[in-house]
Amino acid sequence: MKNDESPLRPVHWFWFVVATMLSFSAFLLPSEALAQVPARFYWKNLSNSNGVPVIVQSVSGNTNPFDHSAIVTPGANFDVTLALVGYARTFSLHNRATMFAILAPMGRISGDVTDAGRTTKQSAAGFGDPMFEFDINLHGPRAQKLLPDAIRYQPGFSIDLLGDLALPIGHYDSKQSLNLGQNRWYGRIGAPIVWQLGPWVPGRRTTLEFLPTVWLFAENNDFVGKTLKSDPLFQLDGHFTRDLTENFWAAFDTVWFAGGKATIDGVAGENRNNLGLGLTAGYKINDNLGLTFGYKSTINDSAPDALRLNQFSFSLVYGWNSVVEGMNRLKHE
Amino acid sequence: MKTAVLRSAHGPVRNPTNRWAFLKQSGLMGMAAALATPAFTFAAEPHRPPNIVIILGDDMGYADMGSFGSEIKTPNLDSLAKDGVRFTNFYTNPTSSPTRSVLLTGVDSHLNGLGNMDEWAAPNQWGEEGYEGYLNNSVVTLPQLLKDAGYHTYMVGKWHLGKAPNQIPAARGFERDFSLLDGAGSYFDMTNFTAASPRSVYTENGRYLARLPKGYFATKTYTDKMIEFIGANHGDGKPFFAYVAHQAPHDPYQLPRSWRNRHVGEYDKGWDAVRQARLKKQVELGITSSDTQLADRMWFVPDPIVLAPVARAVLGKKMELYAGMMENLDYHVGRLINYLKKIGEYENTIFIVFGDNGAEGTDLFQMLAGAPGTRNYLFAANKWAQTDINAWGDPGSYVAYGPMWAQVSMTPFSQYKGWVGEGGIRNALIVSGPIVKRPKGSINNGLMHVADLMPTLLEVAGTTYPKAYKGTEVPPLIGKSWGPMLAGQADSPRTNQDYMAWEIFGNHAVRQGDWKIRWEYESIGKGKWELFNLAADPAEKKDLAVERPDKLGEMIAVWDTYAKANNVILPNRSMFETLKDQLPPRVPVDPGYPPANYKQQFVPPKDMMANPK
Numbered sequence: 001m002k003n004d005e006s007p008l009r010p011v012h013w014f015w016f017v018v019a020t021m022l023s024f025s026a027f028l029l030p031s032e033a034l035a036q037v038p039a040r041f042y043w044k045n046l047s048n049s050n051g052v053p054v055i056v057q058s059v060s061g062n063t064n065p066f067d068h069s070a071i072v073t074p075g076a077n078f079d080v081t082l083a084l085v086g087y088a089r090t091f092s093l094h095n096r097a098t099m100f101a102i103l104a105p106m107g108r109i110s111g112d113v114t115d116a117g118r119t120t121k122q123s124a125a126g127f128g129d130p131m132f133e134f135d136i137n138l139h140g141p142r143a144q145k146l147l148p149d150a151i152r153y154q155p156g157f158s159i160d161l162l163g164d165l166a167l168p169i170g171h172y173d174s175k176q177s178l179n180l181g182q183n184r185w186y187g188r189i190g191a192p193i194v195w196q197l198g199p200w201v202p203g204r205r206t207t208l209e210f211l212p213t214v215w216l217f218a219e220n221n222d223f224v225g226k227t228l229k230s231d232p233l234f235q236l237d238g239h240f241t242r243d244l245t246e247n248f249w250a251a252f253d254t255v256w257f258a259g260g261k262a263t264i265d266g267v268a269g270e271n272r273n274n275l276g277l278g279l280t281a282g283y284k285i286n287d288n289l290g291l292t293f294g295y296k297s298t299i300n301d302s303a304p305d306a307l308r309l310n311q312f313s314f315s316l317v318y319g320w321n322s323v324v325e326g327m328n329r330l331k332h333e
Numbered sequence: 334m335k336t337a338v339l340r341s342a343h344g345p346v347r348n349p350t351n352r353w354a355f356l357k358q359s360g361l362m363g364m365a366a367a368l369a370t371p372a373f374t375f376a377a378e379p380h381r382p383p384n385i386v387i388i389l390g391d392d393m394g395y396a397d398m399g400s401f402g403s404e405i406k407t408p409n410l411d412s413l414a415k416d417g418v419r420f421t422n423f424y425t426n427p428t429s430s431p432t433r434s435v436l437l438t439g440v441d442s443h444l445n446g447l448g449n450m451d452e453w454a455a456p457n458q459w460g461e462e463g464y465e466g467y468l469n470n471s472v473v474t475l476p477q478l479l480k481d482a483g484y485h486t487y488m489v490g491k492w493h494l495g496k497a498p499n500q501i502p503a504a505r506g507f508e509r510d511f512s513l514l515d516g517a518g519s520y521f522d523m524t525n526f527t528a529a530s531p532r533s534v535y536t537e538n539g540r541y542l543a544r545l546p547k548g549y550f551a552t553k554t555y556t557d558k559m560i561e562f563i564g565a566n567h568g569d570g571k572p573f574f575a576y577v578a579h580q581a582p583h584d585p586y587q588l589p590r591s592w593r594n595r596h597v598g599e600y601d602k603g604w605d606a607v608r609q610a611r612l613k614k615q616v617e618l619g620i621t622s623s624d625t626q627l628a629d630r631m632w633f634v635p636d637p638i639v640l641a642p643v644a645r646a647v648l649g650k651k652m653e654l655y656a657g658m659m660e661n662l663d664y665h666v667g668r669l670i671n672y673l674k675k676i677g678e679y680e681n682t683i684f685i686v687f688g689d690n691g692a693e694g695t696d697l698f699q700m701l702a703g704a705p706g707t708r709n710y711l712f713a714a715n716k717w718a719q720t721d722i723n724a725w726g727d728p729g730s731y732v733a734y735g736p737m738w739a740q741v742s743m744t745p746f747s748q749y750k751g752w753v754g755e756g757g758i759r760n761a762l763i764v765s766g767p768i769v770k771r772p773k774g775s776i777n778n779g780l781m782h783v784a785d786l787m788p789t790l791l792e793v794a795g796t797t798y799p800k801a802y803k804g805t806e807v808p809p810l811i812g813k814s815w816g817p818m819l820a821g822q823a824d825s826p827r828t829n830q831d832y833m834a835w836e837i838f839g840n841h842a843v844r845q846g847d848w849k850i851r852w853e854y855e856s857i858g859k860g861k862w863e864l865f866n867l868a869a870d871p872a873e874k875k876d877l878a879v880e881r882p883d884k885l886g887e888m889i890a891v892w893d894t895y896a897k898a899n900n901v902i903l904p905n906r907s908m909f910e911t912l913k914d915q916l917p918p919r920v921p922v923d924p925g926y927p928p929a930n931y932k933q934q935f936v937p938p939k940d941m942m943a944n945p946k
Contacts, residue, residue: 148601148646151722199590201724246721 038292038315039209039239039251039280042135042160042192044097046150047090047143051319053103055084061298061309066105066128066170066180069217069230071262071269074304075119078111078178092143093136101133105170105180113177122178126171129181135162135192147323154200155207162190162213174222184220184228188213188235202246211237215260226265233260233272239280246284253278253296257307274307275299287328291316382794383767384682385479386575386673387436387786388666390659391429391491391517391583392750393688393760394742397659401761402615402744404599404607405656409667410763413684415774417765418819421620423781424844425690427757427837428750429516430493432689432783433578437494437505438472439787439798439810441899443836445472447494448902452516453838455904463900467495468505473802475787476506479574482796487562488512489555490578496534503539509565511537511558513551513580517697520551520580520587521728524716526701528708531716550589551580556665560672567676574790577669582658584693584733585717586726592657593726599656600649603637604737605630607652611744619776621745621871628747628756628872629922631694631857634737639930647722651734652741654726683766683793685786691757694739694749698731700908747873751909752858753835753842753851754873768793770820777818779825780844782833784812792816811899834895839907843892849873850888854909856919862889 059065059080063072066082088101105128113122137143140158144150170181190213197206217230234257241251257272278296285291292315301308388410390397398407400414426432430450431442438445444463449455451466458464468474476486488502488510495501495514502510518525518533523545525533535542537558546554559577566573581588600607608627615621630636637645666686673679696703702713719729726732739749740756748754762781771777791798792814801807813826827833829846836842840858842851847868854860864878864885878885895901925931 147641147643148598151643151646151650152597154723199723199727201719201721201727203721204724 037211037237038294039241039253040207040249040282042158042194042209042211043155044137044141044144044153044158045090045319046147046321046324047092047097047145048323049090049319049321051086051088051317053084053086053088053315053317055082055086055313055315057082057084057311057313059309059311061307061311063307063309064109064178065309065311066109067182069182069186069215069233069260069262071228071230072272072305072307073113073177076112078109080107080109080111082107082109088133090144092145095142095145097137097141097143099133099135101135102130103133104128104130107180109178109180111178122176124171124173124176124178124180126180129166129168129170129186131164131166131187133162133164135160140194155194155196157196158194160192162188162192162211164188164190174224177224182220183222185218186215188215190214190235203243205241205243205249207239207241209237209239209241211235213237223264229263231259231261231263231271234258248284249282251280251282251294253280253294255296270305272307274301276309278311287324288320289316289318381570381681382482382484382572384572384575384673384678385484385790385793386577386669386682386684388684388686389433389436389490389576389578390662390686390688391578391580392690392693393582393659393662394692394739394744394749395688395746395756395759395761396611396615396744397582397688397692397742398686398761398763400618400763401620402611402618403659404610404614405659406595407659407663409663409670410686412667412670413686413765414763417684417763417769417773418771419620419776420762420764420781421776421778422825423687423760423762423783424758424833424835425687425760425783427690427753427835427840429491429689431837433491433493434468435782435784435811436689436786437474437476437576438468438808439475439784439812440472440808441784441811443900443902444808445469448900449837449904450516453908455906457905458902461902464902467497467500470499471805471808473799473807474506475790476502476508476574476576477802478506478791478796478798479794480506480508482791482794483571484794485509485562485566485571485573486576487559487573488576488578489559489562490551490576491516491580491583492536492578501536501539503536507576509538509562511535511555512578517580517583517585519585519728521549524728526698526709526713526717528712531712552588552662552665555579556668559669563672563678564676567678572681572794577666579662579665581662582655584697585731586651586654586658586733587728587730588654588657588661588726590726592661593654594657595660596653596656598646598649600652600738601642601645603640603645603649604634604652604741605637607741608744611741615744625745626870626872626874627745628740628754629874631736631740632920632922633917634740636924636930637737648735648737650722650725651732652738654732655734655738655742657726681767683768684763686761686763687783688760690760691746691748691750691752692739692742693733694736695751696733696735698733745872748857751838751840752853753837753840754853754857755867755871757840758835758842764815764819768816768819777824779818779823780827780831780833781815781825782812784810785815785826786812788812788814789816789819832891832895834892834899836896836901836903838909839904840909841892841896841901841903843888843895845888845891848884848888850878850885850892854907855913856916857909857912860913864888 062076065080084103084105086103090099108125110123112119137160141153165187168183172179172181172183190211193210195208213235215233220228236256238254239251243249255276257274259271261271262269276296276298280292280294282292294313297310298307396402398410400411431447434442434445434447446465446467446469448464449458480486486508488507492502492512492514493516502512514534523533616623673682702709717731719727724730743749743756746755748756788810798810815826817823818826832843832845834843840853847866849865849867850862852862863876865873
């Protein structure tokens with residue numbers, strides 16, 4: 001043993017492990033378009049960690065991606081540039097890994113809107129409805145209250161309980177149907193599932209992830225002067241994710257919508273039954289910063305009233321934990 | 334015979350004209366000759382001698398089995414202890430291949446070819462007889478003699494005694510084998526450690542293997558093969574000698590995932606607490622006396638109390654893996670035991686269990702691959718870079734637990750493998766089977782040595798050690814039969830005048846009765862002779878060299894006798910030669926010092942608390 005290699009030399013692993021725990025790919029907040037959270041969103045990390053995501057999306061299709069009820073406007077075509085900024089914090093609640101997050105969408109949307117046989121061009125810009133999310137793990141590893149918990153984290157088979165609630169305070173113009181804000185309360189409950197397949201080693205991690213959720217919507221009593229009701233919408237997200245290297249991963253994404261029939265002044269629309277597929281690539285730039293790039297598209301969407309969306313997304317997430325930041329500062333002294 | 338030239342890095346050693354003649358002059362040969370004709374006959378089945386199974390753990394520590402105080406669960410090994418006898422004063426050599434050479438020949442390692450490990454032979458030892466780095470041709474082996482006596486001879490596991498066709502197990506007496514010829518390597522494949530020798534070399538029944546069997550995992554495959562060997566000839570009326578030289582628990586700690594998480598968090602409390610717990614259990618079991626003190630923690634190993642929980646968790650994870658290695662080893666030993674019970678051979682089988690040296694506290698991987706820019710470093714980056722904590726145990730990962738846990742494995746002793754403190758050379762020994770007439774489950778404190786196996790097992794087989802083998806004179810044995818002791822007729826195979834001696838890498842020592850001297854490189858040693866009374870101080874805490882110069886002088890004379898008789902050439906280079914410059918300066922280990930690290934937050938009396946005005 002050399003004197004510059006104390007018996008604690010293995011402890012340098014702890015830095016690496018902590019860095020892995022704080023890779024913050026998991027802090028990617030829900031993307032609005034296709035209403036699907038990215039893969040690896042519900043991986044757990046050290047309690048009292050923080051994350052700030054910046055997500056930019058370019059979406060085209062026949063539904064307003066700011067509207068989670070995915071109301072299809074037949075024949076319409078929307079182009080959306082969307083940015084989302086959020087904040088998330090992890091903590092322990094009764095020894096269970098818990099996360100609270102807030103997401104503020106903003107951006108611009110423009111498109112052709114057909115109403116009563118008349119097509120008009122509409123656009124909107126500003127803030128959408130902010131959404132709060134609360135997620136608590138029910139089955140799986142206990143909360144990572146201390147660094148030893150973090151280095152031992154492996155999801156195994158974990159199930160969370162998820163609740164989202166959007167506040168109807170986003171920009172809304174009752175004179176047009178295309179809006180950023182939705183002028184009604186809505187939210188969802190769900191059960192995120194992460195199923196670890198094989199070893200939990202950076203470079204070799206593989207997961208199968210599911211998120212069954214039900215979206216619930218209040219009425220919008222001023223939808224271009226009409227009343228908009230939406231039935232509960234069932235959504236099932238699925239991801240198969242795999243590390244390609246220690247810092248680079250990819251996911252095959254699916255999303256399925258069912259139900260969610262919209263009724264406008266008593267005129268009922270159709271229930272959704274749509275399937276979307278996508279790919280996501282993620283890269284950990286450093287211990288604090290991660291990015292993803294993804295593409296998703298609906299399939300079997302040629303019918304006029306079928307949901308049609310194509311989405312490119314790019315995200316950058318900055319994460320930190322005060323203890324780890326402090327240790328990093330000491331390390332560089 | 335070639336005249337031996339004795340050289341020393343620390344000064345000349347007188348050269349006898351013929352070392353075996355010297356043995357005769359010194360009277361030691363008489364002891365060996367006496368051993369050649371058994372004075373004691375084991376009571377075995379009249380129609381067939383007992384089978385012999387030697388289970389050798391590689392780097393297994395003195396305190397790593399449950400029956401020797403460990404919290405590690407080893408029910409199968411412990412069952413042998415329960416059926417047999419545990420021995421607390423059993424010695425091996427300080428490192429692997431020398432111990433194996435002595436085990437299989439009964440001849441001192443400086444005569445049988447393993448005067449130094451092949452990997453670390455010093456320039457002044459190159460070309461010298463007794464320092465070939467493999468079992469030389471002057472010796473006859475235990476399996477050769479047992480085979481001549483009618484035994485089947487099987488080997489699985491680590492050989493480490495030569496790779497050339499005339500040096501492999503099949504050439505040295507084993508009828509069937511499945512062997513790793515190297516000193517270590519991957520448990521899952523043929524990956525070895527250096528760019529110069531990137532592949533481990535294996536033999537099966539005398540043929541070099543181009544690849545390993547499907548589903549290979551060392552401990553499992555060795556056991557499978559041994560069961561296959563025994564089964565193939567079972568029923569032909571011949572006894573067998575099974576040398577089960579497991580690679581486990583030698584680093585790298587690689588094992589199936591299902592064995593890695595059996596002690597999660599258990600070692601976060603740190604090495605001091607585990608050492609104390611093992612000592613307590615050793616006292617309860619009767620392995621050691623209640624007044625036994627733990628050896629000092631190595632001065633360069635921190636008190637775990639001052640470490641952050643995450644540091645203890647990461648370092649504890651290494652011990653978790655080691656415990657998994659031990660429990661996996663125990664499981665496969667249990668498979669062999671159960672197989673022998675199933676075929677009706679267990680009752681007529683002698684089991685001998687021990688480790689080949691002290692637990693490993695030196696970072697072997699760092700020594701081999703630690704220098705960036707070297708080809709070994711590049712090789713390690715390609716083959717041994719599975720460094721994530723969750724990859725520990727996988728193929729391509731190299732985990733060793735370091736000096737702190739090695740001291741735990743060697744509780745209550747000082748030091749570890751490669752050194753001649755008790756922690757480097759004393760090992761746990763279990764003997765069970767029909768030759769044991771002592772009370773089942775008992776403990777014996779007799780002075781014993783791995784060299785004793787040859788005379789003991791030849792007696793078991795009803796044969797003798799020859800003066801010459803196939804026309805070539807063979808060196809004398811240095812061991813003593815355990816026969817009378819196992820029969821309950823003596824408490825020790827040795828008297829207080831008999832001595833045992835060790836030398837490796839220049840570290841050397843002698844024990845005679847309760848007294849021991851040792852010379853070791855600084856800073857772990859002092860670079861000069863130290864004297865200990867092991868009866869009063871088994872942890873070697875108090876150096877009596879200054880206090881008892883008379884005894885020191887006597888013991889040095891014993892060392893000189895041993896060195897001359899056994900061709901000891903102290904090396905002019907050693908793996909420890911620069912250790913003093915590499916380790917932090919040696920300081921005393923005073924628990925609780927400095928107080929600044931231990932004093933807790935002062936809490937004023939509540940009734941005296943106030944807010945500022």
